[in-house]
Amino acid sequence: MLQIRPGARYRCFGDGLCCTDIHSIGPLTRPEVRRLAQIEPGLTERNPRIDGVVITPRAGACAHLTESGCRVHAALGLDGKPGVCRRFPYRLVRTPVGLRLSTEHRCPCRTLGDRPPIDLADAIASTRTASGRMVADLVVADTEDLRAYLAREPELLRDPLAAIDVEPFPPLEDVTWNDVAHHYRGKLDGSACGDALAWFGDMVLALHGHPLRQLRARPWKPAFDRAEARSMATEPPDTILADWIADELWGLEWTERGTFEQARRDLATRLAVAREVLRRLAGVRADRAAAEAVLIGEMAGAAPLWASVVRAFR
Numbered sequence: 001m002l003q004i005r006p007g008a009r010y011r012c013f014g015d016g017l018c019c020t021d022i023h024s025i026g027p028l029t030r031p032e033v034r035r036l037a038q039i040e041p042g043l044t045e046r047n048p049r050i051d052g053v054v055i056t057p058r059a060g061a062c063a064h065l066t067e068s069g070c071r072v073h074a075a076l077g078l079d080g081k082p083g084v085c086r087r088f089p090y091r092l093v094r095t096p097v098g099l100r101l102s103t104e105h106r107c108p109c110r111t112l113g114d115r116p117p118i119d120l121a122d123a124i125a126s127t128r129t130a131s132g133r134m135v136a137d138l139v140v141a142d143t144e145d146l147r148a149y150l151a152r153e154p155e156l157l158r159d160p161l162a163a164i165d166v167e168p169f170p171p172l173e174d175v176t177w178n179d180v181a182h183h184y185r186g187k188l189d190g191s192a193c194g195d196a197l198a199w200f201g202d203m204v205l206a207l208h209g210h211p212l213r214q215l216r217a218r219p220w221k222p223a224f225d226r227a228e229a230r231s232m233a234t235e236p237p238d239t240i241l242a243d244w245i246a247d248e249l250w251g252l253e254w255t256e257r258g259t260f261e262q263a264r265r266d267l268a269t270r271l272a273v274a275r276e277v278l279r280r281l282a283g284v285r286a287d288r289a290a291a292e293a294v295l296i297g298e299m300a301g302a303a304p305l306w307a308s309v310v311r312a313f314r
């Protein structure tokens with residue numbers, strides 16, 4: 001039985017962020033590569049970072065994304081799309097107590113507007129492979145720390161912001177928070193991903209007393225424009241932040257970076273950064289600003305450097 005976190009809400013509204021360079025569009029299976037080649041050959045390539053074949057990006061987006069949407073979907077229907085496209089923003093996590101569904105929050109369809117509770121049938125259809133298997137993105141080791149967390153999880157998820165109410169920015173072994181900030185700022189490469197990581201670096205510096213002369217371009221603004229236009233229902237920013245933190249806990253990716261106590265300080269730090277983004281976006285509709293802040297906080301946590309930052313907590 002697939003476990004869904006109570007209160008998690010999502011539906012694909014086609015805001016389109018997932019068809020950009022937010023993630024590698026792969027790995028693709030051989031049949032998927034063959035299907036895509038029927039539409040236009042030569043638009044896949046090997047990506048050494050994920051050790052698999054991906055769709056070649058074009059101008060910061062999938063090469064199959066057109067003004068009128070996904071041409072793979074138009075030609076072959078939902079089932080003809082690569083598994084990675086059907087799966088995002090879902091994640092499957094195998095735990096010692098069963099298979100659970102988590103979601104990424106770098107997707108305004110997940111974070112913004114009047115979205116319904118996650119539909120179990122949609123989640124299963126979106127995450128199973130062509131052969132019907134449910135392959136986990138993460139298999140969590142059975143440790144004492146995990147068992148202790150799981151015993152407390154229902155209580156922690158009732159108030160996720162309180163669950164991580166510890167001091168952010170713990171002292172670091174061998175590096176400083178300024179070093180971390182500059183590393184993230186160094187990720188600027190003209191892509192929206194680079195902008196998001198540089199935003200994170202800027203906010204870390206700002207929270208350590210460095211003046212910020214101006215804000216950078218906001219990553220994936222067109223997708224958030226579409227999300228704001230389609231969503232009449234607004235939510236308080238803390239609801240959006242709490243929903244994100246709840247999935248950071250529930251998704252158990254923190255187990256790859258350390259203990260639950262380290263996770264609390266990690267999340268308190270990224271939450272402080274998200275709150276600073278929110279404060280800097282004062283003229284933006286509050287729920288949208290919170291969704292953009294969550295995206296930056298989640299992107300920073302997914303960057304390869306972050307695991308070593310967490311391990312450097314003293």
Ligand code: SF4
Nearest residue numbers: 019062064065070085
């Ligand atoms: S194949 Fe279609 S759904 Fe997948 S990333 Fe490209 S445009 Fe988006």
